[in-house]
Amino acid sequence: MRNTISxxxxxxxxxxxxxxxASADDKxxxxxxxxxxxxxxxxxxxxxxxxAAQMAIEDSGLKAKGWTIDLISGDHQNKPDIGTTIARQxxxxxxxxxxxxxxxxxVALAVNNVVKEKNGVYINSGAATSDLTNAQCTPNTxxxxxxxxxxxxxxxxxxxxxxxxTWFFLTADYAFGAALERDTTAVxxxxxxxxxxxxxxxxxxxxFSSFLLQxxxxxxxxxxxxxxxxxxxxxxxxxxxxxxxxxxxxLAALLLFLTDVKAIGLETAQGLxxxxxxxxxxNDNTRAFSKRFSERMKNSAPPTMVQAGVxxxxxxxxxxxxxxGGNPHDGAKVVAKMKTIPTxxxxxxxxxxxxxxxxxxxxxxxxxxxxxxSKGPWDFYKLVGTVPGNQAFTPLDKSACALLKK
Amino acid sequence: MQxxxxxxxxxxxxGSFYALLSLGLAVIFGMLNIINFAxxxxxxxxxxxxxxxxxxxxxxxxxxxxIAPVIVGIFGMILERTMLQWLAGLDHLxxxxxxxGIALIVQGVFQNYFGSSGLPYSIPDQxxxxxxxxxxxxxxxxxxxxIFSLVVCLATWFLIEKTQLGAYLRAATExxxxxxxxxxxxxxMITLTYGLGVGLAALAGVLSAPINQVRPLMGADLxxxxxxxxxxxxxxxxxxxxxxxxxxxxxxxLTKYFYPxxxxxxxxxxxxxxxxxxxxxxxxxxx
Numbered sequence: 057m058r059n060t061i062s063x064x065x066x067x068x069x070x071x072x073x074x075x076x077x078a079s080a081d082d083k084x085x086x087x088x089x090x091x092x093x094x095x096x097x098x099x100x101x102x103x104x105x106x107x108a109a110q111m112a113i114e115d116s117g118l119k120a121k122g123w124t125i126d127l128i129s130g131d132h133q134n135k136p137d138i139g140t141t142i143a144r145q146x147x148x149x150x151x152x153x154x155x156x157x158x159x160x161x162x163v164a165l166a167v168n169n170v171v172k173e174k175n176g177v178y179i180n181s182g183a184a185t186s187d188l189t190n191a192q193c194t195p196n197t198x199x200x201x202x203x204x205x206x207x208x209x210x211x212x213x214x215x216x217x218x219x220x221x222t223w224f225f226l227t228a229d230y231a232f233g234a235a236l237e238r239d240t241t242a243v244x245x246x247x248x249x250x251x252x253x254x255x256x257x258x259x260x261x262x263x264f265s266s267f268l269l270q271x272x273x274x275x276x277x278x279x280x281x282x283x284x285x286x287x288x289x290x291x292x293x294x295x296x297x298x299x300x301x302x303x304x305x306x307l308a309a310l311l312l313f314l315t316d317v318k319a320i321g322l323e324t325a326q327g328l329x330x331x332x333x334x335x336x337x338x339n340d341n342t343r344a345f346s347k348r349f350s351e352r353m354k355n356s357a358p359p360t361m362v363q364a365g366v367x368x369x370x371x372x373x374x375x376x377x378x379x380x381g382g383n384p385h386d387g388a389k390v391v392a393k394m395k396t397i398p399t400x401x402x403x404x405x406x407x408x409x410x411x412x413x414x415x416x417x418x419x420x421x422x423x424x425x426x427x428x429x430s431k432g433p434w435d436f437y438k439l440v441g442t443v444p445g446n447q448a449f450t451p452l453d454k455s456a457c458a459l460l461k462k
Numbered sequence: 463m464q465x466x467x468x469x470x471x472x473x474x475x476x477g478s479f480y481a482l483l484s485l486g487l488a489v490i491f492g493m494l495n496i497i498n499f500a501x502x503x504x505x506x507x508x509x510x511x512x513x514x515x516x517x518x519x520x521x522x523x524x525x526x527x528x529i530a531p532v533i534v535g536i537f538g539m540i541l542e543r544t545m546l547q548w549l550a551g552l553d554h555l556x557x558x559x560x561x562x563g564i565a566l567i568v569q570g571v572f573q574n575y576f577g578s579s580g581l582p583y584s585i586p587d588q589x590x591x592x593x594x595x596x597x598x599x600x601x602x603x604x605x606x607x608x609i610f611s612l613v614v615c616l617a618t619w620f621l622i623e624k625t626q627l628g629a630y631l632r633a634a635t636e637x638x639x640x641x642x643x644x645x646x647x648x649x650x651m652i653t654l655t656y657g658l659g660v661g662l663a664a665l666a667g668v669l670s671a672p673i674n675q676v677r678p679l680m681g682a683d684l685x686x687x688x689x690x691x692x693x694x695x696x697x698x699x700x701x702x703x704x705x706x707x708x709x710x711x712x713x714x715x716l717t718k719y720f721y722p723x724x725x726x727x728x729x730x731x732x733x734x735x736x737x738x739x740x741x742x743x744x745x746x747x748x749x
Contacts, residue, residue, distance in 0.1 A: 270719065
C-alpha cells in the first residue's frame with residue numbers, strides 16, 4: 057500500500073515537473089556548443105565557437121528581460137559515436153534545448169538524427185555537407201553558415217568560367233569530402249568542364265606528396281582540394297614544394313578558413329581563390345564585432361566564418377524565442393518560428409531561413425593577398441566578387457528535402 | 463611506370479622520418495627497456511624549438527638542426543633523471559604509461575598556447591626549388607631529408623654497434639652491476655642514451671618542420687605508425703628499425719598509389735601479419 061502511495065506521489069511529481077517545464081512563459085534556455093575542441097578543426101571552431109555563443113547570449117539582451125540562459129560545451133573529437141553520445145546525454149540528462157556548431161560533416165549528420173529524435177533545435181554552423189538541408193533535412197535543423205553546394209557553385213563556377221575546364225580532385229575520405237566533390241563535379245560538368253581523375257585520402261593526412269604527384273601527372277588544369285583544415289593547409293604547402301603551381305596547374309581550395317591561411321602563411325597562400333560567407337574585415341559591423349571577439353580570444357584571433365555563424369545563428373534563435381514569448385521546449389516549433397522571421401544580423405546581413413532549414417545570405421569570392429599587400433597580422437583577404445544570397449545556395453526546387461513536398 | 467618510380471622515391475622520403483624516429487625508439491628500448499611513448503611529443507618539440515629559434519632568436523635552420531636536438535635532449539635527460547629512472551626494473555607497462563602521460567601533458571600545453579592548426583616554417587633558401595628527374599619533380603629539400611637522415615641513422619648504428627662507447631652501453635644493458643664494477647658510471651650513461659634517443663626525435667622534428675605544419679599534434683599523428691614500424695622491425699634492433707623504417711615508407715607510398723583509402727592502415731595490417739608469423743619482429747631475437 058505504502059509503495060503504491062509513494063509511486064503515485066512520484067508520478068504526480070513527475071507530471072507536475074514536466075508540466076512546469078512545458079508552460080509557455082518558461083524563460084529558461086540551455087544551449088550546448090558541440091565542437092572539435094582539440095583536433096584539426098579546433099582553431100576554426102572549437103573554443104572560439106563557445107566564445108561566440110557566449111557573446112550572442114550577452115548581446116541578445118534576453119537576460120535583462122528575465123531569461124535564464126545556460127551554456128555548456130563539449131568535444132566530439134571528430135567521432136560520430138562520441139558526438140551522438142554527448143548529444144543524447146545533453147538532451148536526456150542535462151535538458152539541453154539547442155545544439156550549435158558541430159563541425160565535421162560525419163558527426164554533424166549523426167547528431168542531426170539525434171536532435172530530430174529528441175525534438176531539440178539544431179543550429180549547425182561548422183559542417184559543410186549540403187545533405188543537412190537536402191536528403192537528410194529535418195524540421196529541427198537550421199544550417200547557418202555555408203555548405204558544399206555554395207562552395208562548389210561559387211568557387212567552382214568562377215574557376216571553370218576562367219578557363220579551368222579539367223579537374224583532378226584530392227578528396228578527404230568521409231561524408232564532407234564526398235559531398236563537396238559531388239557538388240563541385242556537378243558544377244564543372246554543367247559548365248562544360250571535365251573531371252579527369254581524383255584520389256580519396258584518409259582524414260588527417262600529414263604527407264600529400266604521393267597524391268600531389270598523381271594530380272601533377274593527370275595534367276588537369278585545376279587541382280580541386282575537397283578537404284578542410286590541416287589537410288588543406290598541408291596540401292597547399294606541399295603543392296608549392298613540388299612546383300605544381302609554377303608548373304601551370306592551379307589549386308582550388310574549395311574550403312579555406314582564415315585560420316588555414318594563417319597557418320600556411322601568405323608567402324605560400326597568395327593568389328588562392330576561395331569562397332566564404334564572412335570575413336572580419338568586410339564592413340564596420342564585422343570589424344566592430346571582431347574587435348570585441350579577438351579581445352577575448354586567447355591568441356587574439358578574429359572570428360572565422362564558423363564562429364561568426366554560431367553567433368548569428370543564436371541571435372536569430374533568441375529572436376524566435378522572444379517572439380514566442382517563452383521557451384516551449386519544442387524544437388520543431390521554435391525552428392518553424394525561426395523560418396517565419398527574416399534573418400538580419402550585423403555579421404551576415406539580411407537573409408532568410410528557407411523551408412528546408414537552409415539559411416541564405418551573400419557569399420564572397422576572396423583572393424589571398426600578397427605579403428606586400430597585407431597590413432596587419434590577420435589582413436589576408438581581397439574581395440573579388442559577391443554572389444547574392446538567393447543564388448548562392450541550393451534552389452528550393454532542386455532540394456531533395458522531404459519537408460518541401462507537402 | 464614513371465609514376466611508380468616517383469612513388470618509390472616519395473615513399474623513401476617518408477621512410478626517412480619513420481627510420482629516424484623508430485631508431486630513437488629502438489635505442490631507448492634496447493638500452494633502457496622503456497617503451498617511450500613520449501617520442502612523438504618530443505619530435506613535435508623539436509619542430510617547435512626550430513620555430514622559436516627562427517622567429518624569436520633569428521637563428522636559421524642549419525643551427526636549429528644542431529641546437530634543437532640538444533635542447534630537447536636536455537629536456538629528455540631531465541625527464542629521465544627525475545622520473546623515468548625510478549621505473550628501472552619494473553614492468554614495461556609502467557614506463558609506457560608514464561611516457562604516455564608525459565606526451566599528453568606536453569601536447570596539451572602546446573595546444574593550449576598555439577592552437578591546433580599549426581605555424582608556418584619555410585624551407586631554408588639554400589634548399590629551395592627542385593630538380594626535374596625526368597619521371598618526377600624532386601624538391602631539393604626532400605632529397606636532402608633522405609640523405610641526411612640516412613647518414614644520421616648509419617652514424618647512430620655505427621656508434622652503438624661498432625665503437626667502444628657502444629660496447630659499454632650494450633654491456634650495461636646486459637649486466638649493469640658488472641659494468642659498474644669496472645668503474646663505469648652506468649646511470650649517467652643511461653641518461654645520456656635517453657638524451658641521444660630524444661635528440662634523434664627532435665632532429666626528425668626539425669627536418670619535418672618545413673614540410674609539414676609545426677603543429678602540437680604532429681607527433682601524435684605519427685607516433686602510432688612509428689610504433690608499428692618498431693614492432694615490425696623487432697623491438698630494440700637498431701639496424702632492423704632503420705631498414706623497416708625505409709621499407710615501410712616505400713610500401714605506404716605504393717599503397718597511396720594503388721589504393722589510397724588504405725594508406726593509413728597498411729602499416730598496421732603488415733604489423734598484424736608479422737606478429738602472427740614472427741612475433742619477435744623481422745630482425746628481433748627471441749627473448
